[in-house]
Amino acid sequence: MARPETLKQAVQPSPLHALIAQTQLSPSHLPNLHALALQVQHNLQFQHSWTALRVHTHSPLTNEPLPRPLLAGLPPKRLYVHPDEQIALLKTAERTRKARKRAGDSSDALEIKAAPEREWILPTRLSEKWTLRRLSDVFAGTSLVPPEAEESETVTDRPANPWRSTKRVVLATVSPDSTVVYYIVQDGVVKPRQN
Amino acid sequence: MAPSVETNKATFNAALLPSFTPAPESPAPTEPAEPVPSTNRSSPADHSGIEVAKTTPATSPSVPEPFPISCISNRYFVFDPNTISHLRRNHNICGVLIGTIPNLSSQNVFLGVPLQLLPEEARVLVERGVAFVVDEVEGHKWFLGGQAVSTVDDGKDVVKSIKGNGTRMSREERLKWLEECDRQGRARAHAVLHEKRKNTEKVLKEKGLSHKLEDMTSAATPDLAEDTGGDSLLFDAPPAPTRPEAAKDERMLALHHTTPTTSYPPLPVPTLPVSVLPLPKLTSSIANRYPLFRHLHSQGYFQMPGLRFGCHYTVYPGDPLRFHSHFLATGLGWDEEFDLLDIVGGGRLGTGVKKAYLIGGEDPDAEVQGVGGVGNARAFSIEWAGL
Structure with missing residues (x-):
């Protein structure tokens, strides 16, 4: 029995399914890897309010294909503050607070201003096995800061953060139940944050 | 070096103390060969995260390098407190103290010498040329004048030079040594007894009973005289006019013995061409983690075993007594x-x-860029x- 066109489908495809179905998957990588990137992109965009998300299939440095499609995007607020930068930010905030107080402002709050920075995201599945070599290959293809997305409407000529001197990617691990966890992986021995 | 179970913890702690006291942050421009963190970036971009604790070298006996590391049944030990503090102060090596007190062996809160080193720690020291590994069993036999015993290990580098008769003791020397032990034991027992008597008299005097002691002794002596009255015919000299309990104590004293805690004669610190073992072997489990250990060590980090955190090493930016670990x-x-x-x-x-x-880990393809074979x-x- 043919289904009348006017009826709605019994089961609507999920938004994620629709996104993957709509997107033109890149021919340079396996479809499952590209779909994985789209899944993480969807999660970041709608659950963590990231903006300017974009899938990179080729390295901005060498233009070679990346080991797998990577994402780049802008978080709503700063994702990572290096402890040394944190100290500098606190000092600046303290100075401005004192200056405000002298000017007769009643508010005594310490305002720390750390503008969000674009981040690389490496989508992975929990069932995968990784090696140091593969991780190193991923870092070889990434730049220090992801290139600005073309469609980005945010201000682009912000001076590069002088504290950002090591490469980092956000490791996004997707579990079979579609939970996504995010870990920051830095290239090199970088001291931990003082949470 | 003798594996003497040295349990004199007071000396040991005193030897280590200077390095633990937080040294004033004096800008010491002539810092000894401290491995400088290799930062190829300029500040403020120094993200290597190293604030190596600079301790001003306290006045301590200098340890000549290379110093020996004792290998006993494939474990690596350091027995000399000076070397232990030297390792900690100048080579970022903590090791684990495992020595306990023989008569309190179950207490494991405060442990002392010897210091056990991880195979990685021993290897990194040997690779840097500041230490050498001594087969303790063969070294001990050699020094005590035993026969040359050198089992042929698969290691080709084993120096089989164990022939010397060392400092073997003759029978007379040994008897003399044992006599000396007995003499020391008696002297110690006398001292203890003397102290005991003094205390007794003091307590009795405080309670006003000192005259009773006199009475007791004066009363006891005639008894003794009566008892031995018959014997005085047989023996020339009557018993010495000492108190009988004293005589009894003297007889008890003969039972005291001292247990020497060190080998005798004291063994010299081995110098280089003595039964040197090859580099500590990298078993398959250690081989993979060793490059990371060496890398972090060369950057000036302190590393401790990491089982408590489910990893191989906990990595400290300075002395673990002063810093929390970073990694x-x-x-x-x-x-x-x-x-x-x-x-x-x-x-x-x-x-x-x-x-x-x-x-x-170690990237086998990367061109060698480490300085001094750091890898x-x-x-x-x-x-x-935080998402």
Whole structure:
């Protein structure tokens, strides 16, 4: 029995399914890897309010294909503050607070201003096995800061953060139940944050 | 060096103390060969995260290098307190103190010498040329004048020079030594007894009973005289006019013995061409993690065993007594597969205790860039992103 066109489908495809179905998957990588990137992109965009998300299939440095499609995007607020930068930010905030107080402002709050920075995201599945070599290959293809997305409407000529001197990617691990966890992986021995 | 179970903890602690006292932050421009963190970036971009504790070298006996590391049944030990503090102060090596007191062997809160080294620690010291490994059993036999026993290990570098008759003791010397032990034991027992008597008299005097003691002794002496009255015919001299309990104590005294805690004669510190073992072997489990250990050590980090945090090493930016650790490090082979679940677990545990999880290994393809054969280790720090 043919289904009348006017009826709605019994089961609507999920938004994620629709996104993957709509997107033109890149021919340079396996479809499952590209779909994985789209899944993480969807999660970041709608659950963590990231903006300017974009899938990179080729390295901005060498233009070679990346080991797998990577994402780049802008978080709503700063994702990572290096402890040394944190100290500098606190000092600046303290100075401005004192200056405000002298000017007769009643508010005594310490305002720390750390503008969000674009981040690389490496989508992975929990069932995968990784090696140091593969991780190193991923870092070889990434730049220090992801290139600005073309469609980005945010201000682009912000001076590069002088504290950002090591490469980092956000490791996004997707579990079979579609939970996504995010870990920051830095290239090199970088001291931990003082949470 | 003799494996003498030296339990004199007071001396040991005193020897270590100077390095533990927080030294004033005096700008010492002529710092001894401290491994300088290799930062090829300019500040403020120094993200290597190293604030190596600079301790001003306290006045302590200098330890000549290379110094011996004792190998006993494939474990590596340091027995000399000066060497232990030297290791800690100048070579970022902590090791683990494992020595306990023979008559309180179950207490394991405060442990002393010897210091046990990880095979990685022993190897890194030997590679840097500041130490050599001595087969303790053969060295001991050699020094005590035993026969040359050198089992042919598969290691080709074993120096089989154990022929010397060393400082073997003759029978007379040994008897003399035992006599000396007895003499010391008696002297000690006398001292104890003397103290005991003094205390007794003091207490009795305080209670006003000192005259009773006199009475007791004066009363006891005639008894003794009566008892031995018949014997005085047989023996020339009547018993000495000492108190009988004293005589009894004197007889008891003969039973006291001292147990020497060191070998005799004291063995000299071995110098180089004595039964030197090859580099500590890298068993398969250690081989993969060793490059990361060496890399972090060369950057001036202190490392301790990491079992408590489920990793190979906990990595400290300075002396562990003064700093919290920064990293939970796990060494891996370059092509060794790991589960992402381990990364998630390690990263989350590390972040929970204000540390970063560190994985690293040696890149066999990278061109040699390390200075002094430090190798091409590469490391990745992992922290929870907070999303």
